[in-house]
Structure formats: C-alpha cells, structure tokens
Amino acid sequence: MTTIADVAKLAGVSVATVSRTLHGSTRVEPRTRERVLAAAAELHYVASPTATSLASGRTNVVAVVAPMMSRWFFASIVTTIEQALREHGYHTLLIVLGDRPGQEQERLQPEMFVKRVDGILWLNVATTPEETALLERLALPMVCVGAAIDGAPTVLIDDRQAARLAVEHLLGLGHRDIAYLGTAVQSTAHMSTPAARVEAFRDSLRVAGLPVHAEWVLDIDWTAAAAAAAIEPVLRGIPRPSAVLAASDEMAIGVLGTARRLGLRVPEDLSVIGIDDHTFAGVLGLSTVRQDVPAQGRAAVTMLLEAMNAEDLDGDPVSRIELATSLVPRDTTAPPP
Amino acid sequence: MTTIADVAKLAGVSVATVSRTLHGSTRVEPRTRERVLAAAAELHYVASPTATSLASGRTNVVAVVAPMMSRWFFASIVTTIEQALREHGYHTLLIVLGDRPGQEQERLQPEMFVKRVDGILWLNVATTPEETALLERLALPMVCVGAAIDGAPTVLIDDRQAARLAVEHLLGLGHRDIAYLGTAVQSTAHMSTPAARVEAFRDSLRVAGLPVHAEWVLDIDWTAAAAAAAIEPVLRGIPRPSAVLAASDEMAIGVLGTARRLGLRVPEDLSVIGIDDHTFAGVLGLSTVRQDVPAQGRAAVTMLLEAMNAEDLDGDPVSRIELATSLVPRDTTAPPP
DNA sequence: CTGAAAGCGCTTACAG
C-alpha cells in the first residue's frame, strides 16, 4: 500500500506538506500543491484511516444500533441514515442488537463503541438499566430515534396523534367495536411508542363515550405472523369487532391474511387500518396513518452531526423533534356492516 | 480515555506485558497476569481499535455492500451477516449503494475500503466495468452473494431450479397460460439471477410443449408497486393468463393487490406464485418457492473468514456454493378456472 | 517470563 511518505518522496516535499495539501487548513503554495496532488493521484494514494484516526482522535465512523433489520421501519431508516452520513463524510458501523434485552449474554459491549466511533444513532432499541449505564459511561454524542434514553436528543413521531387519527377515522365511519393490536410487550416495556399508541386509542374511545373491550386489546410482538394468529379468536368470537386498528402496518397485513382465511370480506365485513404506510400498504389498499421515515432519519443525522461538532460536550441542548403523521384512507376501511 | 500505559502503571508492569496478557500468544506468569487483568478491569480498559489496527495491520472490520435495505432479501441477509461476523470478532461497515450503477457520480470510492476493512461481502449489486476494476485493484478478500464478480467466491441459490419448481407446480395444476414478472432490467443486466429465472421459465414451458406469450413476460424493477402496475393491462386483457409467476414474492404481492382491485378472485380466477418465502408469504397464503437466506448469509461469512485467514493470497479456491430451493404451495395456486 | 525500543502512518504545533 502506498503511504504518505511515498507521495512526499515523489512530489519532493515533506509528509507534513502532503498532509496539509490533502486536508490541511493552512495555505500551500499552488505549485507545490499541484505537485502533491499529481503524485497522490499517480500513486492512487488513499490515506490510512486508521493512522488518521490515531493522530487526529476522530474516526469518522458512526454506530447505528437497531434491534433488527427485518422490519420495514428499520430497513427504511437505515438506508436513509447511511446515505446521509456518507454525504457528510461518515461511515456507518451497523449493530443489530436483537429485540430482547438481557438475553443469554450482554448484547452491548464497550468494544463496539470505545474509540471506534464518533457518535451513536440509537434506533428504537429498548435498553436494560445496565445498558443505559454503559451508554452514559461511554459519553459519546448520541441521538435516539423512537426510544428516548435519558437526556439524549430524540426524534420521533407524534405517536398519540397517529393512533388518534386512526381511531377517529374509524369512528367517523361509524365503528363502535374496535379491536387494537400491539400494546407494550415485555420486550418493549421501556419504549414510549407502544404505550403512547394504545393510550391514545383508549383515550379516543373514552372521549367518544365508547367502552374499551379489554379482550380486544391484544399484546403481541408486532410481527405480521403474531398478529395473524392473535386476531383469529377475536374474529371468530361473537360478537366480534367491526374494525381492527393495528399499531403497525405489518400487523395490519397479518389481520388481512386472517380475515381472508376466515372468509371475512374487507372492508364489507371488517375494516382494518394500520400505522406506517409500509411499502406494501398502497399495493394492498391498506388504510393507514403515514409516518415519514426518511425525514426521521435525516433529522437524526443532522442532530448527531451537530452534537459531534459541538465545542462544549456538556451543554446538552436536549433537543427533541416530533414529526406529525397523516391519515391515508384506502380500501380496507368502510362503514360497519 | 484510559490507555495501555495507565493499565501498565497500575499493574506495575510494562505496556508490552499488558499487551501480551490481553491478546498475546506468549506465556505470562499467572500472578502478573492476574494483576494486569485486575488493573484493566478496574480502569474499564478497552484497547483503542485504531491503534491496534495501525500496529497490527488488521482492522477486524468487514464491508457489507448492498444495493438497498428496503427489500426483504437484503434486510434478512444483513441481519444474519452482522451477527455471524460479530460472533467471529468482526464489525460490520454497511454500504448501501443504490441499485442503479453509474448514476450522477461514482458510487464506489476507494476510501470506503482501503486500509479500512479486512474484507468485503458483496450482496447482489450489479457493477460497472469501472467498479469491477476498482474492486480488483483493491485486492481485498471478497465473497459475493447472488451476483458473481470475476473470480470471487460466490454463494447463490439455484435460480433455474427455483423458477422451474414454480412453473412445474403451475403446469401440474393444469395451467397453460402463464405470465412472468421480473426479467432482467437494465439495472440488473449484469446479474445472473433475473436472467437465470426467466430462462428457466421459458425452458420449462418449452419442455412442456407450451408457447411463451411474449407480451406476458414483463420487464419491471422487482418492486411490489411496479408489479401491481405492470400486471394490470395483462389481467384486463382478453385472453388473460390463468396464472402469474413472479420472480420475487414482493412482486407477487403486487399482483395479489391488483387482482383484488380488479375483482379477480385468487386462486379461483387467477393463480399467483412467487419466489422467496417472504415474511408475509405465510400470512397472505402466498404459494412460493422458498430460499434459505440465513444459510446464504452464514455461508458467505464462513467463506470470507477463510479467505481473510488464508496464508497465500493468490491461491484462489474459486469456490461456489449453490443452495437448493423448495416449493411451498399455499392458497394462491389452484387449477385454472 | 518480561522490558526497552522500534515502528505502524498519519496530524499538528513549533520553528524558521
């Protein structure tokens, strides 16, 4: 591999001058600058990031921590984040943690971060107290998306509004018997999204003077398969709900599947609405509440860049960005039978 | 941050001894070993990966290059890969390239890899000749999944078999008029999967003595939305196919959506089959041909680890792993009307 | 078994 010394020799200057013309703040005489650039190009010189980091103290790497990639939200936001970071000269170290905190062994290791990354983007991962403590001890610039950790800046959507929009849509259609999928499970107990959505669901019914059917509020793990299984007894029951609100489109798709298997027509016999506006929502005609995932990713990156470039590492701006959501009615919701 | 010198001082030994007891091959006297370990623990010492890399020449980082994260295949395989790499002490640098080669600017930069990673996992990304040349110049250990690049080891599925299984399933049911979605688009022209699948489709019909309806073989970009749009005129046409084979489940889901909108019952009026066994396939009752994505990810990691640890960097084993697929008939395929 | 020292490839004050 060619080093800075090779370039210096070919250009007939010192390594310091090479370093300066390549990134330096100081001025370099145009002619020597050209010589250096030519030599670097000729040798296909690429500075060793490892040496650069050691000397400069910055790694230009950001850790992106997600509980999984297989869910639409994470796949989408990671794509946006990786591109936004790259535009700003940062590389993305991906850490997929799994969504069950405190399993067999510690999921989070200091080695993942210490002196390896300049900052952390924490995506909707529930933490144990030990993990929170570790992150605090790390004292790295960090921005959370979805789940907030202690005093870290956070970007999220207005989860209460999202659920409220969905409920109000169903109420407006005339529904009174509404099932809900996706309360806070054990593994997400520390996260605000599941709790906020189900609370808003309950509140909206209450405001409308309607009862909440406790046995129709289901506590499952936010996958399509779990939703499909959990909703079956409810849809077979008598009476059964005339509408289902799923806290995510993936769960809503599971409900669609079960309705089809049971011979229930959607929306004639059953209305179904989700939250997300998943890639498949349009194609399947799924009514939903849309959240702008790329916007969340870009906002998080912007906030992290600010935090990493902040002079004083103490002055927590404790910023918080909350994005609005919007109703997208499609074909799976209609007045009750 | 605490350094190796801090640990050495606290333990009353030299930094060399600390380094040795922490990773060294050489023996260290049990008592000094204990002192060092205690000191390291007390100080929460974590070696600077940057300094370690510079001194040792290895980064313990692998670049994972994917065209996107938003497709099921990539989300799934990246999850597996990240975990497999971590188990072996490697970190994952994620690079999302976009699926259109040769856009505005070069997608691939030497800076992404040079002296930054020990190896590359190349996931199904079509390359331009310039990109291939760059990768060759890099001379890094590399394993490809899906798309093969020059002499690099590759893991893929038997694409011809996958398409054949699907066609034979439809033929067995009595279908003779079959549409096909997902031939090689411009952006995937250099990749073997799209071509292999459509060729196997054609061959299978030919073997059965059936004609291929050219206007029913559609060239789209492998998304559900594109499939939903492209299949519409075909399903509205007279005559129309009695079955659709989509080269991916995501496209098949798009077809399901359009069939529903047009009031076509599946499978009574139209059979639909995909390839993948996507997370949603079970829930939606989609017949498909299953590919084992985690197995592909694990195989790729194993091959890359071997390549990175190989003594002689020249002896290309040019290995190639081809995994079989299996038919998973569900509810969306039935005999033609 | 252990320490002193060179070296990995950069950056960055400090002189000039």
Next chain:
DNA sequence: CTGAAAGCGCTTACAG
C-alpha cells in the same frame, strides 16, 4: 509557505 519532530496507542521482534 514548508520542514523536522513529537505524539497518537498499540504490537512485536529482540534482548536479557
């Protein structure tokens, strides 16, 4: 504007 030199925090022969 440019160079010599120290320093970033490790690893690894080389002596002892």
